[in-house]
Amino acid sequence: MSWADWIGALLGFVLTLLVFSYLIGDNQLFRMILHLFIGVSAGFAATVVIYNIIFPRMFAPLIYGQGSEQILALVPIILAGLLITKISPRFAFIGNFPMAYIVGVSAAAAIGGAVMGTLIPQTLASMNLLDVQASQAFDADLGLRLVNGIIILIGTITTLAYFQFSTFSNITEKTQLQTWIEALGQVGQVFVAITFGFLFAGVFSAALTALIGRVLFSVELFQSIIELFL
Amino acid sequence: MNGLNLLGLFIVLVFFGLMIGVTILARRREVPKLREIPAFRRLDRAIGLAVEAGSRLHVSLGRGQMLSRQSAIGFVGLSILDRIGRSTSISDRPPIATSGEGTLGILSQDSQRVTAKYLGVESDPLRGRITGLTPFSYAAGTLSFIEEEEIGANLLIGSYGNEVALITDAVERKDGMTLGGTDNLTGQAVLFATAQEPLIGEESYAGGAYLGAGRMHNSSLYVQDILRWLLIGLILLGAILKLFGVL
């Protein structure tokens, strides 16, 4: 290891210990390390944005572009100039125009992404669960596939039914329809709980791997230090 | 012209038409009630406490990327912030919003400024804070904020990953209360285990309707219910036709 790596490893070990001190209780050193981390990560994010957005996409077309490209390149620069006024509370109203622009584009991107990226693909995938021909074409185990498909179909429908917001019960008592919907919702809740239990175990596995990574890093560091002196 | 694209456009137009139609109908006829969601009932009480007992409300808008699906739950969070801001701005400790994305941070400051102007009180730019610019640094910044301030209730409506467990743990250490929902599946699983009042899936998007953020929010829920059952019918029909090889 080079001396830079040695210093870095020792610094990394100290930072790891200070973060783990939070397990004992909240303390000032831990808070300071958090703030250092916020500053460093904000610095990285800002630098990557400057290298990947501001230079190549904002100024490069203005400098290297031809004719209409340069004129079009002026638009984002003007909008960016208006947006920067959001830094000072007094002139913040000037930046409302580019903010409206971002909100409009974001709303459209959200709708487009939800429809083309989730609603249609997930609906088609649910329909294909009982696709006998496709299963036979891939000589998959048809029986098991159909049983699993039916269970997934029931789970998807009952989970969707669980989120029903409007109630059809009149003032005195629940209608028959409302009772049916709530029964479907109860089944849907079971599937939701299983999904969250599975995801929770996955998140824990990721966190456990990170914990083992920190322990291995510390153990290897001490082994290297011991080897230095032996 | 791809068939799926046209189908997508058709879905959006149907959704839009139903929202207008339901809004008009809701003015003339009585509309069905909304089911009880315990999280929003407790949020109502927390808003009342914020005005009477002066306990502060913290609205976290998450760190969702703007130009993607994650922006939608950011907009819902901003509607709720605006609604809460109006009803608690007369209390001596008005709500504070934290966010982990530049655009959301600016929009939360705008929301507080407009609410202050609407109520004729002095606006404080510190009430819309950016506490970090990457997922984990946002969680770290919000954790420090919760440790430093005396927060009564924390409302987390935004896009979070598994790092949201750091925020809920900080609240737990201060014996505070967390109500939270997100659009991210892993974030939802973590909130289900760690938040006092978790919002599951689509419930996070219903905050505006349950807090009275506007008539269109209520109409949206009714339209979502209509389209939900259309979707269920479509899936069932499609699956059966596929089973018999018709489709």
Added chain:
Amino acid sequence: MDEIYCPLCGKPNPVGNKFCEYCLGFLDNQENNSIDPGFTKEEETRDSGGEPMADEQHPEGSGDIRDPDSRDQFTEEDKGLGLELPAADSYDWMPGSSSNVESDQDDISPISPFVGDSEGDDSGEIPSWLNDALEDESSPETLEFEEPIEVSEQPLLEEEQEIKQKSPGKLESAGPLAGLSGVLSAEPGVARIRKPGAYSTKIRVSENQQEHVKLLQSLLEDEGQPKPLPRKSPISQQHVLRWGIAIVLLLAIFWSVLFSEDQLALPVYDEGSAEVNRLINQLPDNARILVGIDYEPGLADEIDTTAVPVFNHLMSQGGLLTLISTSPNGPILAERFLHSGRLEYEYINGLDYTNLGYIPGGAAGLISFIENPQGTTPFSIDGFSVWDSESGEPLPPVVGINQINDYDMIILLVDDPDLARIWIEQLSPIITDPLTLSSLVLVTSAQLEPVVRPYYESIPQPVNGLVVGLRGGAAYSRLIGGDQLPGKFWNAFGMGTFIAALIILVGGLAYYVVPELSRTVRGQEKVN
């Protein structure tokens, strides 16, 4: 002994005194003989209730208006204005009140400097007759507690007599006729010629009531005091539970990292990992691979450890890499992964791999990159022109690449379910196209399995291979053999997951059942 009774307070005074020994009232020898002397001392001291006036009712020294100390309170200015010496308001029922003077304005005739003047003694000194009177009263023997007369019972007639006694030639001190003397008051009963006296009210308060008053006052005073918050014990049940979990988990991991000799058996078979292995084996030499790096630094340990065996296998076949990312930390994580020393091969930037950096704009940016890679990322993150053949040969990793499906394989390292779905859905039309030779392989965190597995299971497959979490990485390590990184984690991972499951199951049940049991036991004790 011949005595004359004072017209004001009715007290017997020796003949010859000009002023009453008790109330310093002016004694007029002819008129007083008509007052009935039968009004004896005992009746004076008995209050209406027949109870003797206990001394306590005049606690803390009985000083009255003639008490030299209380006079000093009134400035020369008051006297100068001819204002009556306002009686010190006495609230003797208020314990601790400093002055306990019971005085009654009407008993006391004003010691007004003007009176002195009218008698021709302008020297401003106190006349000798007054000094004698003052010295007699100040001696302790003669000091007697005066019995406060209920003002409210005083008949109106006496008030009129009192006004008449004032010297007829008195100068008017207030009002429009100020300075004139001998002015007849229009309606003596109504027109008050001086500032209304402050009447002291004397409430008969019993001892019990006094206690109540003290209690009420202490309550009022307590209200203002800030009450210290109940001190929370520094170590609560939360802390004990948290420390216990941390100690058990850390000890288990340290023990298995330091002391477990033989590595536990790696997972025998994992369908997704086996498929990735098969796909990589099929790759041609110097295959062009597009690598998407979209995970957070916090999950670097898990993703890197899972990906190391896959990339060792890929590099062993000379695969050339193009790195791209849709999150700001991606490019740096990619460099760190390739140069962390964990891989068996050392790749050179510009030769074996090129780093196209970060595409901003999330899904929108990815769509534009997939539709037009050259236009979206013309330069590498170091600023080299990557695609341009005019300015020299394109870099080896992108030779022959005009669009995305020219890549032999696309590998995505991802930890977020939304990002994974965005990549899969944008690439799905290309991957599921029968004419495309490209395959999409995912190396993900364990938390993504329920989100990405349906894409691998569905027919046609938008995802051709799946290595999920450390378990997937360990299964891949077993397939390619050798001492791979997942092996180092595997024993500790097994220990950690087992202990976590045990604590959640047993701890959760105990944490729920024990309080329930103690509550039911307490409930039964109450019943018995």
Added chain:
Amino acid sequence: MRNPLYPAVAIGVGIVVLLGYFLQIDLLVNVRIMFLEWATILVGIALLVGVVNLLIVHWNKITSEHPNRYNSMALLGGLIFTLLVVGYFGPTDEVSVWIFNYIQIPIEASLMALLAIVLIYAGVRLLRRKPNLLTIIFIGTAVVILLMSGPLFGIDIPGLAELRIWIGKVPAVAGARGILLGISLGVIAAGLRILMGSDRPYGEN
């Protein structure tokens, strides 16, 4: 009087970009790509405004003798040091990778490692906080998956490995798909409220 310009911009631009998603007309697709490109630049600028906001907030804390000003000094020190060094050398240079490797990674990985203890702690308290069927199923599933994720000391309980794979392939997928479909309905509704001008988060609500 509210300024009608902002809603007009948001709605107009939004509708053009949305149609660009569905109608593959060249002009519309190119306009959509251009609008997305500009929005990408503005989102990047907004991030830089966010960094400046961080600078101002914490600079005020330092100058106003705030009790936590030393934390703010650490934040500003880290931010300015990183901006200067990484800005000068470039994000993928050795020096930048050193800062990333030995400052950001150790802290962020340690925070992720803390989650392991936080999640067990939450799992233990969950049954007492919400004693219902949902919680029991949640804990049961998590325990089974955890037991079968690792090697379990070499013990191979027959059927448990297959059970883990089946849970991951069937019920978990069903629940995830139902939740994702529900969320997409919520996203469309929230987006349409913006494009109809009902919600105006850009400073005009």
